[in-house]
Amino acid sequence: MNGQLEIIAQSxxxxxxxxxxxxxxxxxxxxxxxxxxxGLLEDLTxxxxxxxxxxxxxxxxLSRTLMKxxxxxxxxxxxxxxxxxxxxxxxxxxxxxxxIELLAALSNRIAVMRGITLNxxxxxxxxxxxxxxxxxxxxxxxxxxxAMGAAGDDKxxxxxxxxxxxxxxxxxxxxxxxxxxxxxxxxxEREKRLLELLKAELEVxxxxxxxxxxxxxxx
Amino acid sequence: MAEKxxxxxxxxxxxxxxxxxxxxxxxxVSTATSAxxxxxxxxxxxxxxxxxxxxMPALDGFKALKLxxxxxxxxxxxxxxxxxxxxxxxxxxxxxxxxxxxxxxDLKALIQKIKKAKKDHPxxxxxxxxxxK
Numbered sequence: 001m002n003g004q005l006e007i008i009a010q011s012x013x014x015x016x017x018x019x020x021x022x023x024x025x026x027x028x029x030x031x032x033x034x035x036x037x038x039g040l041l042e043d044l045t046x047x048x049x050x051x052x053x054x055x056x057x058x059x060x061x062l063s064r065t066l067m068k069x070x071x072x073x074x075x076x077x078x079x080x081x082x083x084x085x086x087x088x089x090x091x092x093x094x095x096x097x098x099x100i101e102l103l104a105a106l107s108n109r110i111a112v113m114r115g116i117t118l119n120x121x122x123x124x125x126x127x128x129x130x131x132x133x134x135x136x137x138x139x140x141x142x143x144x145x146x147a148m149g150a151a152g153d154d155k156x157x158x159x160x161x162x163x164x165x166x167x168x169x170x171x172x173x174x175x176x177x178x179x180x181x182x183x184x185x186x187x188x189e190r191e192k193r194l195l196e197l198l199k200a201e202l203e204v205x206x207x208x209x210x211x212x213x214x215x216x217x218x219x
Numbered sequence: 220m221a222e223k224x225x226x227x228x229x230x231x232x233x234x235x236x237x238x239x240x241x242x243x244x245x246x247x248v249s250t251a252t253s254a255x256x257x258x259x260x261x262x263x264x265x266x267x268x269x270x271x272x273x274x275m276p277a278l279d280g281f282k283a284l285k286l287x288x289x290x291x292x293x294x295x296x297x298x299x300x301x302x303x304x305x306x307x308x309x310x311x312x313x314x315x316x317x318x319x320x321x322x323x324x325d326l327k328a329l330i331q332k333i334k335k336a337k338k339d340h341p342x343x344x345x346x347x348x349x350x351x352k
Contacts, residue, residue, distance in 0.1 A: 021302065024301065025274065025300075025301035025302055026301070027301075028301030028302060028322045028323070029230050029322060031322065031323050032230070032233050032301075032322035032323040032324070033230060033232045033233045033236070034323075035323035035324075036233055036236040036240065036323070037232075037236055039236075040239065040240055043240060065232050065236075068232075069232065112276050113279070114276075115276055115277050
């Protein structure tokens, strides 16, 4: 049991660390753009003090860039806050659509670095379940990470939420290289322990080129 | 003579402005939004310094650094990064990076590094040695 808990704890920390590192990198990129724009404003001010005319359109463009980057940073921090709060309570009633939307947003930079486009296709109705949001996100991240590694030439991974009769499903689709990927390596002990805790099931189908996760409505 | 600088970053809003600011300060600045483009550019023109984002899509910093060094062994590369652990910094330097600078960069410090990189460029040092002879 201790060994199992260790696996879960280690997996959770690795997941948290990976996402936190990606977020901090993205914020640094935003700060770098704001820093250069502020620097350019300073340059233009110095030029104006020396009697050089400044084109108002130039200032407008700088202002637009600054506002765009502030909005970008705001969205990053909001997502970071939602992610941090996912660990607040062990059980919460959540909408799977929200979880997938957040996971896709948090993973987007990592996906882009790997040349992958994430395409979430959310159910038009809420897909609610009572579960541990953080453990669920950890499990779905591990599936997504594997799916990205086995994506085909078009480099797209679809994330589809569905509500079937008895269970709630999330499908990672268009994983074209599943047959080539070492299927015996997935799911690993980490995913198996998380599946147990979440009372979930996982099916990997190279025929359908997808990973299917079936979740219980209540853990 | 103006320092010939190639800046490589996939963040266009960053790239355009820092290029303009270095240009205003008398540098001859070219830009590329990917490491692949940078690899083509160094084949066509020689640069005193390449300033490159460490984390860009497709080619990661280490791969890009290795390929640039293979093409132009004497090329001087300064890596820009959001956050890089100390171990990766050391690895980058082992692979031939001149320096690793955190974003957002301090422009004055960056300019000093560019000027020093040009001064210390192996070709410049060779010319100096030949003059002495």
